[in-house]
Amino acid sequence: MSERELRERIAMHGKSIYDRGLTGGSSGNISVRLPDGMLVTPTNCCLGNLDADAITKLDQNGNRVAGDKPSKEAFLHHSMYKSRPTGQAIVHLHSTYSVAVSCLEGLDTSDVLPPITAYYVMRVGTLPLIPYFAPGDEKLAEAVEQAAKVAHAVLLSNHGPVVSGKSLDDAVYATEELEETAKLFLMLRNERTRFLSDDQVNQLRERFAN
Structure with missing residues (x-):
């Protein structure tokens, strides 16, 4: 996709995420990797009302090239990209059920x-x-970078998920699946539950490795 198409797709997914209540207010951010940096949603913006032209473009050193001031959490995206060379997009939300699980x-x-x-x-x-760190703490970036070496999704304690994907669509779909699973997990906590067996999990991982 061209940069213009990626900007419009970020705005489209942002509106869909917001309209379905997966994040609220000005919370949450989305990025897409570029050959020379990344696109990331601006700071203090609502994902439901993104202006494609205002989406920030950063170079490989994190300097702003175009668009509005970047999300305060752009450093999380940069850290995950460093550990996920095949990752092409990242979604970070404060989605209700995932955040609830992160507080348990x-x-x-x-x-x-x-x-x-x-x-x-x-x-x-x-x-x-990931252990709790105050927003903006550089130690959070270090923790995300380390965890992302072995997983393409992480959950920040008392904060929310950060999920990378091989495309923007993949990152969004994985984030949505995580939120639905967090909801199921909370619903089933007091029930006798049959989870997938180790063999079933291993078979799936062999067939659908990320």
Whole structure:
């Protein structure tokens, strides 16, 4: 896609995400990798009302080339791209159910959610939990960069998910699958639940490796 087409697609997905209540206010941000940097949604903007021309373009050093001032969380995207050479897009949301899970005690920090469905395993796979850091803390970027070496999606404690994909569509779909799985996880916490077996998970990972 051309840069113009990517800008318009970011705006399209942003509106869809906002309209379906997956993020609210000015929370959440989306980026797409470019050969010479990345496009990222601007700071303090609503994903439901993105101006394609205002989307920020940063060079490979993080300097603004075009568009409005970048998201305050652009450093998260930069850190994940460093560890995900095949990643072409990243979505970060403050989606309700994923954030709720990120606030629970006693989670498996190496892989937060169990394999409830095949599509979660296929689209998300492993989900490490990143310890809490205040917004803008450089240590958060370091933690995301390390975790992203082994997983294309991470969950920030008391904050929300950061998900990369081989395309913008892939990143959006994986983020949506994560949110639905988080919702299922919370609904099933007090129920006797049959998760996918290790063999079933391994078969899916072999067939649909990210």
